[in-house]
Amino acid sequence: MFEIWQDQSGVIHLKGMFVAGKSRKAEELLDGITESTVLDFQYLKYISSSGLGILIKVQRRLDNTGDKLKIINSSDHIRELFTVTRFDLIFDIE
Numbered sequence: 128m129f130e131i132w133q134d135q136s137g138v139i140h141l142k143g144m145f146v147a148g149k150s151r152k153a154e155e156l157l158d159g160i161t162e163s164t165v166l167d168f169q170y171l172k173y174i175s176s177s178g179l180g181i182l183i184k185v186q187r188r189l190d191n192t193g194d195k196l197k198i199i200n201s202s203d204h205i206r207e208l209f210t211v212t213r214f215d216l217i218f219d220i221e
Contacts, residue, residue: 145178169200
């Protein structure tokens with residue numbers, strides 16, 4: 128199961144397992160981002176390489192305007208994944 132939604136304040140929430148088979152819905156929402164945005168990982172249990180690829184694609188596009196994706200409330204497991212892959216140097220992780 129995977130869910131993604133944007134709340135009224137503009138924060139994007141991800142819940143469940145962000146894997147290849149569920150990435151289309153995420154891509155549709157994330158492709159619409161045009162400025163710095165907060166991604167709340169509080170309920171995200173797992174992110175696959177395809178999920179990471181989508182986030183990288185969005186961040187690269189935002190880099191052209193000086194904007195960033197900011198990740199909040201990530202689990203220790205996901206934070207470690209970002210550190211090992213050195214994605215913590217690409218994203219603002221709080």
